[in-house]
Amino acid sequence: MSDQVSKPQPGDRYNGDMGTSTQEENGRLAARVLDNGLKVLVQEEHTAPLASVWCWYKVGSKDEAPGLTGVSHWVEHMNFKGTKNIPRDQVKGIIEQFGGSWNGYTWIDQTTYLETATHDALDRMLFIESERMASCLYDPEDCESERTVIISELQGGENDPDQLLDTEVTAAAFKAHPYGHPTIGWLSDLERMTRDELYGYYRRYYVPNNATLVVVGDLEADDVFRAAERHFGAIQPGTVPPRVYTKEPAQIGERRVTVSREGTTSYLKVAYHAPAAAEADFVPMLLIDAVLAGAKGANLWAGFRTPPPQRSARLYRALVDSRLASAVGGAILPTQDPFLYAISVTVAEGVALATVEQAAIEQLDRLGREGVTEQELAKAQRQLGARLVFENDSITNIAHQIGFFETIATVDVYRDLPSRIADVSLDQVNGAAAKYLRPTNRTIGWFEPVPPGSGAPVTADEPPTSGPTSEAR
């Protein structure tokens, strides 16, 4: 590594400083755009002596053409393997020296990288991200070694029947829009893709005018802007390829897909085409999900690690309390283009899939027809309001939300969530229910376990999850 930052002294990283400010002093968001187009968003949070840096790129698996599926995620992996000024053998420990953690993930709309460490690591974190943007190496041997790591990641996902089903349902729901293929890619593409294809993709998309840098923590905003200029100012802008313009045609009839594999347990999914994050119907759909399966909030990084409050939710009562299922979940995730609202059900031992499907569909159709009640809406609003507080409990989580929404929509969509949730009307919610929860708008998927020996031959040609694909940990 270069001598850009001094090495921290051993043992000086925890002095019992717990921070002294209160929530009222924090939370102002400041924005600048550098001359090369890099957008920098800074929020001061003086609650702990920490800083979190996230660098977001407007590239994800929806930008991948056939033959290159999985390239966004593989590029993300390659961007942890050393740069011009961070030799390969000095990657290890580069942020751990500051007690920090790092990670990254790729999903359908975006790729992102983060470090969270003590606040004096700001220069180090910005240095890493500037190197990642402009100077990664793509050593051919590293590309080959990472090919098998990614195939291992794919195959680990395939071990999970619920993920297998998710991939099949998503693929069936999209016939035109590239949201249909999984973020990790199809195996044959991962086997064939070349180093030059990876590197070319990296060079096209990793330019400052296609990125958003987010810094949240115990820092002064002006210091951060100066440091960002110092680290990123000399990086040249590029021509960013246009994004997908294909719109998924309106679905004109229910679709069904079945996965027949050996297994012990049946799974059911029902997925409806759903509004994008910036659309007016997105918040009503969040509330509908809360009524059906309990509110999860809107933070993929944080909010989904604790289960939703759902014991009184309609689908929980109809499926779990009735002993038809052992678990039910709903997911309407914020995306740039219209994606899916998906219900996932783990079928109870000894219960037929058709029975569970009938009970689930009855609830979904009824909600589409009759909407929700005033009382249900009020409860869903309280739930979501509380979840938004819970999911913003760390600078890492706050920084995620700012960058995530700025990348798929605008940061205002995120900042307006609490008021949009509070102000929504029953008519809006029930209008969205009638519009989206229609039989012709859905894809129904079954994972139907078959007895040992009678399943399809097990080869590594089936896909993994379509959820966010994480670098590590």
Place this chain on the structure above:
Amino acid sequence: MTTAVHQGLAPTRESLSNGAVILAKETHTTPAVAFSATFRAGSIYDPPGCVGLAHFLSRVIDRGTATRSADDIAEALDGRGVSLMVVATRQVMTLACICLAEDFDAMLELVADVCMHPTFPDREIETRRREIVTSIRQDEDNPAVMAVEGLMGVLYPDGHPYGQRTRGSIATVEAIGRSELQGFHARTFSPSALSLVVVGDVVASRAIEQAAHVFGGWNGPPTPPAAVPDPPAAGGRRQVVTPMMNKVQADVAYGFVTIARSDPSYYPFLLMNNVLGQYALGGRLGDSIRERQGMAYYVFSAFDANVGRGPLVIRAGVNPRNVDRAIASIDEELRRLAADGVTARELAESKQYLVGSMPRTLETNAGIGAFLQNVEYFGLGLDYDVRLPRLINDVTLEQVNEQARRYLAPERAALSIAGPYEGVRESRD
């Protein structure tokens, strides 16, 4: 900017006259409170022949009290956006939730009621039993779970409490009834076995007052902590294979019986494990198996020093044709670490990381809460966060290497492989 205040967490601790212990720490990062009630009621307390009882209790304890139906509880939680999590580990059972500060009094009252006066309605027992049976069936189809459970069975054989599956088996779960649940609750849930930790936007003295208000009138016999026996000494290398030919990838779990939390070599062992399989992307194991050989998406080691001598577990998910090569690489890294020790640089880096990551660990209410539950459970002292950097920094290279020499012996390792791999069925010697 913050001003440095060299005070540490400095939680407030109070023992009630009935033996219950309360720790409170006021924070103002969000207008929310995280609290957890922990009892010495994990699966090591399952009576013989009744494996899975503690876990079953965790699924049904919050489904009805003397004054609240399951529906009442559901409405009280959902109406405030709260999800109550009840988790039984091998050692303890914890009821935990996060709520808005304005809901703290009501939620604490509810959780106390659940702890003290559960009624186990028959309907709820049957519903949760079906859920548990389904989750056991899911485990049977999950190579990661099967590999780790297989390893624990080999490391802790002959009915040792660490070798039993927390969820039990379908047969034991089918046999559990209301009287077993009531009996287990009566034996393990008593005020003297409770530690309540409250962290968040509530004044510490008020949190303690409220806790004394809801738990103060509770009486029950003292429940002595269970003694966990030492498992038999490992004679040689042992391997168990769980073939799951419907899977694509194999999971490897590889481990040893190590030390208890109270062992003076805990900090040297912690650092040794960090170098071996934690630091950055899986320590030395990650360097070899993921970074250099590209064999696995994940490989790491974890160790759980607890009341009894806990396991060191190395885990990797690999293509079935790489299982033998991955195991040989683990063997090789262990031999090298035992023979040559860690380098001074590795030790310095791991120290720096473990100390430096404390502000992150202690950033959130839930993070502080988990830390304080540990402090109370192992009797580490209220100033533990302030003393911990020193405890880590004082460890010498020789102390770390002694742990490597003592424990990292491939010829005494236990291995468990689950997935599309047939290998050698079982060879114990």
